[in-house]
Amino acid sequence: MKVHVFDTYxxxxxGHTMHFDVITDSQDNQKAIQYAKKWLTTIGEQEAKVTSxxxxxxxxxxxxxxxxxxxxTSGFYIQRMEGCPSQ
Structure with missing residues (x-):
């Protein structure tokens, strides 16, 4: 499967910066932003600004x-990089 990686900070x-990749089968930036927001909500960071x-x-x-x-299964995968809480 070919997937698309959206670099996210x-x-x-x-105040610290979290760096992670949103990986999805769609090259739709708006969907990637929605997935990032969904994941951020699960870690208690629902107020984080996520735009293009x-x-x-x-x-x-x-x-x-x-x-x-x-x-x-979920539509996306989050690859945690720097400053993200551990799984």
Missing amino acids: VKAKD EECHFCHSESVPDEIEIEIM
């Missing part, structure tokens, strides 16, 4: 089976 409530400035298309790639299954 948002400010947390305490914070979340933008980066590249397309193939992913391992477990990520593909998550995308097929």
